[in-house]
Amino acid sequence: MTEVQSKSCIIRSEQDLIIENRILNHEEDKVLVQVEAGGICGSDIHYYQHGRAGASVIQEPMIIGHEFVGIVKTAPVGSALKVGQKVAINPSQPCYQCERCRNGQLNHCQSMRFMGSAQHFPHTQGGFTQYVSVNTNQCFPYDASIASEIMAFSEPLSVAIHAVNKAGSLIGKKVLVIGSGTIGGLVIAAAKAAGAQVVLGCDVSERSCKVAIDMGADHSFSPLDHEEVTKYQQDNGYFDVTFEATGVPSAIQTTVDFTKPNGKCIQLGMGNSSIEYPISQFLVKEIEWTGSFRFNTEFAVAVNWLETKRVDPTPLISGVFSLDDAESAIIAAADKSKSTKVILKI
Ligand SMILES: [Zn+2]
Ligand SMILES: [Zn+2]
Known part of the structure; x- marks a missing residue:
């Protein structure tokens, strides 16, 4: 991988975080989530190694990651979410306005924004960062006794x-x-x-x-x-x-x-x-x-099946790395002879 390629996907730095927080404070209708853990998916690896995943090509710095969970830090007034609550994040942001959305086919939304995807420009930033700003309907609270690396499977289990x-x-x-x-x-x-x-x-x-x-x-x-x-x-x-x-x-x-x-x-x-x-x-x-493409309403089912242990993804976890070690994590995840799912703890 060249230096340019490795810079095409970024893990957000402390300084960026401060700037982001300032911006986030002005978005009162959003939820500020402190990310706890995320699973590295094939598309993340493709973005990191080749600067593209299928037809989606990176054209600006993009935070990768669409399988992640975190803790609510601030929630909008009137929201049912509580500060300190653990939440799985549905990375899909359908428009809820197009014909497909109105017919309940959210995964076929004509202007879907999917976190950690370069499909649109500006890109939709992902979850491998300390904090993310998301919509209330992307947050699915879960039982805090279940480990964050287990709940990070909410997105692939939805699939x-x-x-x-x-x-x-x-x-x-x-x-x-x-x-x-x-x-x-x-x-x-x-x-x-x-x-x-x-x-x-x-x-x-x-x-x-x-x-x-x-x-x-x-x-x-x-x-x-x-x-x-x-x-x-x-x-x-x-x-x-x-x-x-x-x-x-x-x-x-x-x-x-x-x-x-x-x-x-x-x-x-x-x-x-x-x-x-x-x-x-x-x-x-x-x-x-x-x-079968992505998922629709199955995200809530996946969260429930993980927190009730109906599905235990533990055998799929082949490594757990810290955010500081993100590059090693991606390299490990790319080695399919040894890895199934590598988890980043953030
Ligand atoms: Zn994935
Ligand atoms: Zn739509």
């Missing part, structure tokens, strides 16, 4: 629960989750919590296969294991629902092979913008293929 919602009822269903990173691991736990009969994990990495089991999978296997693969391809597929959380082209073929006729595939992995697609098999098996 997982949204995908489970997209699949419809999972009660009694056989489910496969391809890819056992953070999102795959959380989908495994969420599918179990939603009543799936059997949930299997599939990943090329032995370490990730173990993570899948730790997150509640009944079994996990490698897509390179011929014996296992043959077993799930037999009789035109084994699974009622397959969640594809990698976006890797070969995994798309696997998804179609393993899913029963009339089964469902939920696409969570971004991958390349265009890939080879097994169209005839997909058609003949009448597979329902659904995209």
Whole structure:
């Protein structure tokens, strides 16, 4: 990584903080939150290493981070939030005015501002900083006895629960989750919590296969294991629902092979913008293929599932670093052979 690239994403300095606080004091309708912990996501790593995430290119200094929690320092008069309360922050800031928002499709807002994203200019600043100024409706209070690094999973768990919602009822269903990173691991736990009969994990990495089991999978296997693969391809597929959380082209073929006729595939992995697609098999098996993007109202559910321990993300935490050590944290997070989710304590 070049020096220029590493400067394109900043962690806010003490001096900036003083300036920001002065500004924040004038915004009485906002909530000032002292950030406690944040999870490093793939897009944060892309911004830091390459100055871009997909089509979003950094054009000015931007604070990264969209998976974070903190403590309310000041709240607007009349707000239900209390000073000292612990809150998970929903990084989505939909406009609530466009047609999609009015139809309740907040994740498809036509002018969505998402914290820690360079999609718009000026960029929407993120959460890896000591203080953030957010809207009251972005703050979800949680039980203070739950560790902040656990609650930092509120955002990625929302993504997982949204995908489970997209699949419809999972009660009694056989489910496969391809890819056992953070999102795959959380989908495994969420599918179990939603009543799936059997949930299997599939990943090329032995370490990730173990993570899948730790997150509640009944079994996990490698897509390179011929014996296992043959077993799930037999009789035109084994699974009622397959969640594809990698976006890797070969995994798309696997998804179609393993899913029963009339089964469902939920696409969570971004991958390349265009890939080879097994169209005839997909058609003949009448597979329902659904995209799943971010989340809508699932954020509140995710906060509840974490604070009630319905989902325990602990096996996904591969490192905890202080803000002073942010660069090492990002480098560690980028090493997928060792890391699932790296947490920054702020
Ligand atoms: Zn994320
Ligand atoms: Zn909108």
